[in-house]
Amino acid sequence: MHRFLRLSILLISLFAASSFAADATQAVKMTEDSLGPLVEQPIEFPHFRHAGDVNKEHPEKGGMQIDCMYCHTFARRSAVAGIPPLQKCIGCHQSIESVRETPRIKKLFEYWEGSKDGKIAAKSPIPWKKVHDLPDFVRFNHERHIKRFVFQQNRPVQEACGYCHGDVKTMTVARRSKTLSMGFCVDCHKKDHLVSAEGGTAIGNQAYWYGFKKPVVNASAPLTAKGPNDCWQCHK
Amino acid sequence: MSVSNLLENWAEFRHTHPVDDVPHDPYKWAMSIDLDACTGCNACSVACYAENNLPVVGKEKFLHGQSMHWMRIERYWDEDGRDFPDQGAQFLPMMCQQCEAAPCETVCPVGATNHTPDGLNSQIYNRCVGSRYCSANCPFKVRYFNWYDYPTTDNVWPAEMSQQLNPDVTVRGKGVMEKCTFCVQRLTSAKNTAKNEGRIVHDGEVQTACQQACPPGAISFGNLVDADSKVFKQWKAQHVEIAEFEQAKDRGEQDNKLRGYRILEELRSYPSVMYLERVRETAV
C-alpha cells in the first residue's frame, strides 16, 4: 500500500511538473553572451594579430585584417568551418622572418619539421582543442549561413562570423562567447533574419501537427517562415 | 496541446487527410518496393546498419526483442496447410512507413516525433524522454527503443569499430526511441547541394542506403511531388493515391490487375511506402 502511494505521488508530481512546463509560455532566457571556458591550446594562437584591425600608431600591437575565410576556408563550402591545415600556417610563416624565432612560431615549426626531442614527429597535426562544440544531435551548416550573409547580403565576413563566434578579432585564443544553445539559434531566426519559405505553403509551423490545429492560410500574405521549421533541419 | 483540443478534433483529424488542404511542396518523399523483385537477401538491412549507426545487440538482447534493425525483412509462408511451400516464401522489407497521419506522432507526450514539411515522420532524439507510447501505437512495429547505452556497452562499438560510425547520424544513447529516417542525412545534404544551385533535388540524385544496396533493384525512392520521378510514375501507374485509405481498385472502380498496395491502409495512417505485390506463374 505504502509503495503504491509513493508511486502515485510521484506520478502526480511528475504531471504537475510537466503541466507547469507546458503552461510557461516564455522560454527561459539564457544570456546571449555567456563565455565558455578558457581553453588551453597547444599553441596560443593570436587571433587579434591575424584578424584584428590595423593599429596605425603601434603596428606591432594591431592586426592584419586577414579575412576569416582565408584560414577557415571550408566554411563557405562545407557544413564545418574547419581548422586550417598545418600547411597553410607554414605557407605564410616560412617567409615571415621577423617572427620566425618567437616561441609560438618555433612551436609551430616543430609540428612541421619535428621537434628536436623527437616527441613530435614531422608533419603531425596540431592537437587543437575544440572551442565551439555542438552536441552530436545538432546539424549546423556553416555553408548556408556564409552563403546567405556574406555572398547574398554582402555583410562583412567578420560581422557574419561574429553572430555566433563573437568578436574573435580581439581575442588571442578563441573563446566561446555565445551560448550556442537552441534558444540562441531560435532567437535569431525569429527576430532578425527572416527566411522566405521556398515552397508555396504555410505548413511550416509544425505546431499545426502537434496542436491539431490547422493554420489559417492567408493567401495574400507573403509566404515567409521564420527560419527552419522542422526539427530535422537542425537535429539529426 | 490540450486534452480538450484533442477530444474535439480527434474525429476530424483521423478522417481528414493532411494533403487535402496542405499539399507538400516542393518535396514529398516516398518509396515503392517491388516484392516481385525482392529476394529477401537482407542486403538492405545490413546497408542500413552501416549507414545509420545501428548497434548490434547480440544474441541475448535479440531474444528479448531488443534488436535495432530499422529495416527488417519479414518472411511469411503460405498458411494453407500444404506439405511444402512450393511457391516459395514471401519476403517483405519493413521499415518506418513515414505515415502522413502517423499514429506515433499523436501520442508522443513531448512532441519528439513530428511531421516535416517534406512528408517525413521525424524523430528527435534529444527531445525524446522514452515513454515508448509511439512504439505501442505503431501498427507496423518499426520503432526501436534504446534499452541500453549501446555506445558504452561492451563489444557494440569497440574502439576500432567506432571509427566506422557515420558522423552525419547521431549515435543514440540510452532511453530514446529511434526508427528509419529515409536516410534524412542524405536528403539534407542533397537539398543543400540543390539549394546552392538554385533548384530542387532531381530524381535519382539521392538514394537511401537500402535502395542503393538492393541487388535486384526492388526499391525506388523519390519525390512524389515531382511528376518526373520514378516513384511518382509508379504510384500513378498503380492508381495508388496517398490521400486515400481505400484505393479505387479496392472499391471495385478499377480493374484489379494492378499490384500496388499499402500495408494496413485501412487504419488511415496514410503510409508513404507503396508495395507491389509478388507475382507467381500460374502455369507451373
Place this chain on the structure above:
Amino acid sequence: MIAGNAISDRAKDFPKNFAKGFVMMDSSFDRRDFLKVLGWGGATVALTGCGFTSVEDGKETVVSYVEATDFMVPSIGVYYNSTCAQCDAGCSINGRVREGRVLKLEGNPASAINRGKLCGLGQAGVQHHYNPDRVREPLLRNGEKGEAITWEKAYALIAEKLQGVSGEEIAFLTGAMSGHTKVLLENYLASFGCKNHFAYEAIAPGVVRAANKKAYGVAMPRFNISKAKLVLSFGADFLGSWVSPVHFSQQYGQFRKGADGQRGVLVQVESKMTLTGANADRWLVVRPGTEGILALGLVNALGTASGDVAAAVKDYDRARVSKDTGVSVEQIDKLVALLKSHSPSLVLAGSAAEGYAHGSQNAAAINLLNQVLGNVGKTVVGPVSVPFPQMSPVVGNTAALANVSDALDAGKYKVMFSCGVNPVFSAPTAMKFQEHFAKVGFKVAFAHYLDETALQADLVLPLDSALEDWGTSVPEYMAGDDAQINIQQPLMERLHANTRGFGDILLALLKQRNPESYKNYTDYYAYLRGAVLQNKNALGGSGADDDEFWDASLSNGIFKLAGSVANLSGSISAGSLSLPNAPVADAQYPLHLIPSVNANLRDGRNANQPWLQESPDPLTTIVWDSWVEIHPKKAAELGIVEGDIVEVAGKNGSIKAQAYLFPGIHPDAISVPLGRGHEAMGRYAKGFGVNPFHILDAVFDKETGELAMHETRVKVSKTGQRVIVVKDEGAAGGKQMGKKIAVRLNTDHVDLSKEV
C-alpha cells in the same frame, strides 16, 4: 563524438568530383603519399566517454589535416573505387572516406559485375577492416603462446627455415588467387622450383566447372538470366551465394520485369530450400541426389533429342522419374510444357546437384538438358578472357585440400605457408587435416585474425585488411562484354602500424631469393604501378602520360579491356553419362545431411563480422546461432519440437544444435548451415553455433575428386534439452493474421505491361 561532428555534405557526383580532385593533385604526389599526408593515423577521437548529449568545449581534440588538397574538405565524403574482397565474385566497391576514415561501402556503378549494387556481405567489409580482433604484430609460437616479433626477425626466420629445403618440400596453400599477387606468388614458388601451390575453397563449384568444361568447352560461361524466359535451376542458389550472386540478383530484377514484357519464370529443383528456391515460381522438392534423374527425365519428355542422347535417356520415362525423384508426373508435364513455350530458357546446375559422389553425372545431365533446349549460345554464352593469362584466376576447390592433406600425411613438406584459407575449420574431421598439418616442421600463416588454422601455425604474419591493401584481381565469373581487371586500393591509412600487405610480404620474400630482379621495387605499390604502366598500351592507356593514366585508373577502379570471347562447343553428346539409381535408405543413418550455405556466412571466414551474425537468415530468421532444419512431418514422427536440442550423428562425429521446423526441406533430409561454430577468430565468431564441416564424411566425387558435401548420412535424436530459438519472425510468429501484408498474385490476375 567524432571529430568534425557537424553534419557533412555528401559529394554526390563522386566520380566527377573524384576525378577532378585527382587531376588537380600535384603529380609528384601519388596516391600512396596522399594517404600519408592526411596525417590522421589513428588520431581519431574514440567514442568512449562521450555521451550523445555532451558538449565539452575545450576537452575534445579536433584533428586537422596537415596538408590538404582541394577536394579534401572536412565533413564532405570523398569516394574511392576499389574491389570487394569479402568473397571471390569481384564486385567493385566505392568507399566513402571522410576525415581519413572509411565509413561505408557502396557498389561501383561502372562494374559490369555488380552495377552499383552490393550485398550484405560486401557491406560488412568495413567490419573486417575495423575488426577489433585483427592480428597486429607478427607472432612466433612459443609453446602455446604467440610472441610478438619484428618483421625483420620474421623474414630472417623464414629465410633460415627455408635454408637447404628443396622446392618439393615447400607447399603454399591459398584460396582463389588472381592478378599481380598471383604472379608474385608464382615467381616466388618458381624460385624454389616448387610446384606445390594449392588453391582451396571450401565452397566452390568445382564439379560444375568440370562439367561445364566438358559440355561447353569452358569452365565458367556467362549465364544471361535477364534474357531467359524461364530459369530452371537445379540447386544453384544464384540469388544467395552461388558464383556471383550480386550480379545474378541484379539480372534477376530485370528477368522478373521481362525483356519484352514477358515476366521470367523461375523453377528451382532441390531438396532444401535455398534463398533462390524461396523466390521460385515453383519450388520442386526432390529426393536428395536425384537432380540428374529429373534432368534426364525432362530431356526424355521433351522428345526432341536424337542419337546417343535419345538412347541415353530412353529409360527415364516419366513414371520412373517421378518414382525416383518424388516429383509428380503432372508437375513434370507442366514443366515440360513450360520449357517448350518459354524459349530461350536457362538451366543451371548448382551446389545441391554437384554435392554427391555422382555429382559430375548430375551436372552433366543438367548441362545436357541445357544443350537439348538449345540454350547454348543464347542464354549460356562464352565468357570474355583477360588478355593477360598470367593474371587470370587460379580457382579454388576442395580437391586441392584432399591432395594437400594426403601429401601432408606422407610427410612431404617441411615448410608450409597458408593464406586466406582456414582448413582446420572447414575440412571434415574424417580427412584428419589438422593431424596431417601438424607433421609440417614450420608452418607460416598469413592471417587477418587468429583463426583455427593460424592458431596451429608456428609463425603468424598479420595482413593488411582488404581496405588497406593494394592489389589487382581478375574475377572468375566475367560478367560483362569487356574483360575486367579489378583494382584494389587502400581506402585509408593502415589502422595498425605493423600489418603488411600480402603483396609486400611476397615481395620481401622474393627479395630474399632474388635480390637483383626486384631491387627496383621498394614495395608492392611500386611493383604494381610499374607493372601497370609497363602494360599501359594494352590496358587502354596508349599515349597517355604515366601519372595521368595511373591516377585515372585508380579513379576508375577497373580496367576494362576488349578480350577475346571464347566459343562454346556446339556438340551435344550424352557421352559417358551413367546416373546411379536413386539412393537406397540407410537403416542406421536414415537422413541426408545437407550442409547449407548462407548468403552472409558462406564458409565461415566472415563469421566475426557482427552485422552478419545479427542479420537474420532469410528463411529461418535465426541469428547468432546454428540450427537443424527438419521437416515438420519428420519432426512430428521423431517427437521433435522447435528449440529441442538435437544430436545430429553420422559416421564421423556428431553435433548438437537447436531444431527448427522448416517446411522447405525434404522429409528425408535435414540441414545445418555452414559458417558458424568457430573455436577461435575473436569475440564475434567464437562460441556461436556448431560447425557441420567437421562431421562430413570424406566422400568424393568420382570424376573430379571434389568433396561430396551432400553425401553424409546422419541420424537425429533428442537430447532432452530445449531452448528458445532466437529468431526474427515478429510478434505474430510470421503469420499475417488475415491482414493484407505480404501479398501474392498469380500471373493471370496481373497485367505488367503498363508498369513503370
